[in-house]
Amino acid sequence: MTPPSPLAFVPYISVENMMRLVHSVGIETMLRELADAIERDFVRWNLFDKTPRFGIDSENGVIELMPTSDGELYGFKYVNGHPTNTRQGLQTVTAFGLLAKVASGYPVLLSEMTMLTALRTAATSAMAARHLAPKDAKVMALIGNGAQSEFQALAFKAVCGIEEVRLYDIDAAATAKCARNLAASGLRGTACRSSQEAMEGAKIVTTCTADKQYATILTDNMVGDGIHINAIGGDCPGKTELHRDILLRSEIFVEYPPQTRIEGEIQQLPSDHPVTELWQVISGEAKGRTSAAQITLFDGVGFAIEDFAALKYVHEKALATGLYDQLDMIADPDDPRDLFGMLTRAREAA
C-alpha cells in the first residue's frame, strides 16, 4: 500500500510514553505544572463550553464521556468507574482522551489518561487547597490509600508544602503499599490504625476511598475547626464519603455545580444549598477561606476542563520530547471528496 499522508496521523501517547514523560519532567514538577495549567484554565472558565458528563450506568459501574471546548481546541475523556474491578485484578478507573481542532474537527492528540487522570486529579486537589487550606498546613490526613493516594500526597507536597501524610485505609495492606511508595519521596508517611488517629494534627484531610459501600469515612466529631477537607472519593450518584453534618458546618467549594450536585458529597443536601464555584475564588470573584476557624470543603468530582488542561499540557510536552507515536487514524484521500477512490487505490497498491 502507498503510505498514508501526513494528515492521516494523530500523535498518540501510550501508557509507556506517558510514564516516560512523567519521569522526563519529574513527577513533582509535573504535578506543579499541571496545577498551574489547570488553574489558568479555571481563570478562563467562562470561555468553555460546559456540560455535565454523560454516563451510561450499569450494575457494576459507569462509563462516561466528558467533553469540553474553549473555542480553539475540543477535548474529551472516556473514563469508567467500576469499584468492583479490583477483585478481578482490573483498575477501578481507566481512561483515555483526545484533543481536536475546533475549526476543522481534526484530532491532534490521542492519549492514555488512566495515569494522566491520577495526576490531574491530584493536581486539581492541591490547586484548590492552595486557595482554601490554612497557609501553615504541614500535615495531611490521607484516608483511602488506593491508586490515587500517592499522587495526592505528592501533589500536596509539591504545591502546598505538606511534609507529613498520615495514612489510613480499612485495608492495612493498602496503607503499607502507600507508605512504601512514598518512602523515597521526602514526605513523612505515618501509618495509622483509624481515621481518628490519621486526623491527629492534620490541617488538611484528603478522602479518596473507592468502594461504594464505605459511605461515611468521616463523621462530624472527627472534624475540628479550621480544617480543609479535600473530598474526592465521592464522585458518583449514591457514593459519598462524608457525614451530612460535616457538610452543614463547611464552606463548600465545587467545580461545576450542575455536575457536583449529582455526583458529589452535596448530593446529600438540598439542591439549593449554597456552594461557591472554585473558579470564582481563583479569579477573585468570590472569597475562599475567610477565617482560621472555618472548615473549607473541596467537593471534587473531576471536571472536563481539568482533563482538557492536562491533555493540552502533555500534548506540548510530548511534541517537545518526541515521546509519542503516530497513529494512522484519519482517512485522508488526495481529493477529500474521493474517499472511495482512496479505498480502491489501496487495493490496487496492495
Add this chain to the structure above:
Amino acid sequence: MTPPSPLAFVPYISVENMMRLVHSVGIETMLRELADAIERDFVRWNLFDKTPRFGIDSENGVIELMPTSDGELYGFKYVNGHPTNTRQGLQTVTAFGLLAKVASGYPVLLSEMTMLTALRTAATSAMAARHLAPKDAKVMALIGNGAQSEFQALAFKAVCGIEEVRLYDIDAAATAKCARNLAASGLRGTACRSSQEAMEGAKIVTTCTADKQYATILTDNMVGDGIHINAIGGDCPGKTELHRDILLRSEIFVEYPPQTRIEGEIQQLPSDHPVTELWQVISGEAKGRTSAAQITLFDGVGFAIEDFAALKYVHEKALATGLYDQLDMIADPDDPRDLFGMLTRAREAA
C-alpha cells in the same frame, strides 16, 4: 522498561487495516453484512441505552460524541462535520470509535471510523430501502456525488438490486469522479446535467449533498408518486435538502425521533408531525410502504446504534483476520491499587 501486560492492550484498526479488511471481505459483501448486522440491532432497539448525540457547535462545523450500549457492550463514536473542510483539502467528516465491556469499562476495540461511517451510512440507507422502496426499483437517482456517493450506490446494488445510478452534482467534476469510481462495479452510472434529469425513471432518489448552502436539492414538482427518497445529507440543525412540501406528501421514517427532529429534514415540520420509527417497521410493529403510489422518505441522520453494530462487526472481522494492531492504552499495574508503583518501577526499569 518491562513490557506491558496483556491487559494493557486494546486492539486498534488503523485506516490502512480498515481498507485491508474491506478488500479481504469484498466491499459489496461487507455492505450486505453490515446492513444485516445493523438490521439485527434495530430489532433489538429496546435493549439499547439511547440518547441524542451531544455536539459542540462552532462557526465551521460540529464535533459530536455518539454513545450507546446494549448492556453488554458500550460503544461510542467521535465524529466531526465541517462542510468547509474540503476547501482546505480536508475531509468533511472524520471519525473514530470505541467498543468497551460494560461489566468492567475496559475498551476492547479502538477503530478508525471515517471509512467505516461511510460504509455503515450506506448500509443503513440500503437496509431502510429494503423495507420501504418499491420492490421493482432498478434505477436510483444519486444527487450529491461527494465522498458518500459511491458507497450509497454500491450498497443499493448489493442490498436492493439497483442496476443504474443517475448521477448529478452541482460540480460536474464530482459527478465525473463518481462515475469513474463506479465504472468497474457493474452498475450503470449515468451522468446527468440536472436533478430533474437524474430523476428520470428513478424509483429511488438518494440525496447526499454536503454543503449547508444548498438548501433545496429537491423541489416538490420533481417528486412523482411511488418514489422512495433516501435523504441523508440533511443531518444537522440548519441543514436540509428537501422542500417542505415534499415532506408533507411523504410517509416519513426515521431512526431516533428525538435526534431526527433536531437534525433531519423534519426540523422543517412541527415537532408533533407524525413519523414512523424504522425499527418498528423492521420488527413488524409498524407498517412500511402500504401502496405503490405512496412516497416513502427515509430521513436518515445517522444514529449511534448503527455505529455500534458496525464496530461489533469489524471487531469480529479484525480478530478473525489479524488485521489490527495492539495499542498500549490501559495502565495495568500488577496490583490494581498500585498505579503509582507501576510508574515508579517504570523509571527503575528504564
